[in-house]
Amino acid sequence: MYDIIIVGGGPAGLAAAIYAARALKKVLLIEKATFGGQITQAVNVENYPGFETIGGMELGERMYDQAKKLGMESIYGEVSNIQKDATTFTIFVSSKEYQSKALIYATGASPRKLGVVNEEKLLGSGISYCATCDGAFFKDKTVCVVGGGNTAIDDALYLSNLCKKVYLIHRRDGFRGEPVKVTFLKEKENVEFILNATVKEVLGTDRVEAVLLNENNQERKLDVDGVFVAIGHEPNTKILEDFIPLTPNGYIITNLQLETAVAGFYAAGDVREKQVRQLTTAANDGTIAAIMACEYLDTLD
Numbered sequence: 001m002y003d004i005i006i007v008g009g010g011p012a013g014l015a016a017a018i019y020a021a022r023a024l025k026k027v028l029l030i031e032k033a034t035f036g037g038q039i040t041q042a043v044n045v046e047n048y049p050g051f052e053t054i055g056g057m058e059l060g061e062r063m064y065d066q067a068k069k070l071g072m073e074s075i076y077g078e079v080s081n082i083q084k085d086a087t088t089f090t091i092f093v094s095s096k097e098y099q100s101k102a103l104i105y106a107t108g109a110s111p112r113k114l115g116v117v118n119e120e121k122l123l124g125s126g127i128s129y130c131a132t133c134d135g136a137f138f139k140d141k142t143v144c145v146v147g148g149g150n151t152a153i154d155d156a157l158y159l160s161n162l163c164k165k166v167y168l169i170h171r172r173d174g175f176r177g178e179p180v181k182v183t184f185l186k187e188k189e190n191v192e193f194i195l196n197a198t199v200k201e202v203l204g205t206d207r208v209e210a211v212l213l214n215e216n217n218q219e220r221k222l223d224v225d226g227v228f229v230a231i232g233h234e235p236n237t238k239i240l241e242d243f244i245p246l247t248p249n250g251y252i253i254t255n256l257q258l259e260t261a262v263a264g265f266y267a268a269g270d271v272r273e274k275q276v277r278q279l280t281t282a283a284n285d286g287t288i289a290a291i292m293a294c295e296y297l298d299t300l301d
């Protein structure tokens with residue numbers, strides 16, 4: 001029996017593991033792909049305090065090593081189901097079961113992909129799913145943002161302050177984002193709207209060089225140094241649908257203590273409903289969830 005099982009080994013899960021292990025709890029972390037989570041896909045990180053610049057993979061490895069040294073146990077595996085009786089969680093991974101008194105769910109959210117040629121190949125070489133994270137790498141360059149919601153509009157605004165030129169590509173002729181923000185964006189001289197257009201292909205050998213668009217049923221090649229995809233995220237919460245309340249978009253609902261509707265079940269990081277999804281906020285969540293889970297364990301004792 002573990003004190004705390006953490007599902008998901010990204011920055012939120014690893015921060016939680018560091019705090020829980022330092023509180024001398026028996027901790028198991030379960031990760032299905034890469035310890036370190038999404039950030040391991042980032043070529044460079046320049047906004048994590050303490051590191052002027054660090055590779056995403058190295059940062060993830062450092063977090064993992066730190067938690068390991070403090071006594072965290074970890075396994076590779078995909079959690080496929082969770083059950084709870086009065087005080088015990090049972091977590092199912094392949095044919096095995098693990099039990100704990102408290103659970104921290106930190107499975108993140110995956111950005112929706114365009115699904116076009118070269119998208120995977122040029123990820124980190126001009127394609128990004130996070131303007132706040134990667135915008136600074138495109139200072140004085142030409143980029144496009146793909147999407148029509150608030151995120152796309154915010155990203156275009158943010159990038160317009162850094163980049164020489166920003167194209168906002170949207171498949172419709174109207175925006176789902178807040179009208180006031182759209183109006184503000186229209187006043188920016190270095191922003192150009194390309195409406196009724198979809199990206200057919202990203203062009204480039206080692207780096208992004210251009211995008212091929214279908215604009216009003218006509219092909220158009222647009223030279224850009226970067227492509228920011230802002231068409232939403234999918235929280236990794238499929239298996240929770242019948243277990244705890246989620247938002248209509250599938251994010252976990254928590255209170256300020258990061259408690260959910262199920263006693264002993266905490267959520268941390270990009271997987272929960274919140275405004276800002278970044279490394280620092282994921283680590284913040286992991287910290288709160290672990291401290292609150294430790295307090296919960298004390299009440300059981």
Ligand SMILES: Cc1cc2nc3c(=O)[nH]c(=O)nc-3n(C[C@H](O)[C@H](O)[C@H](O)COP(=O)(O)OP(=O)(O)OC[C@H]3O[C@@H](n4cnc5c(N)ncnc54)[C@H](O)[C@@H]3O)c2cc1C
Pocket residue numbers: 007008009010011012013030031032033034035036037038039041042043044045046047048077078079080106107108109129130132133134236268269270271277278279280282
């Ligand atoms: C390319 C890229 C660059 C970025 N750059 C920056 C940056 O410069 N600065 C910044 O602040 N943020 C950046 N971000 C965002 C940042 O990485 C995320 O906000 C952060 O990683 C969220 O942490 P998390 O632990 O909540 O989730 P994640 O990092 O997504 O980790 C969740 C983990 O859970 C695992 N998992 C999911 N489902 C299961 C399951 N059923 N069983 C077991 N494991 C499961 C996943 O494999 C994953 O490893 C970037 C993101 C990307 C994709």
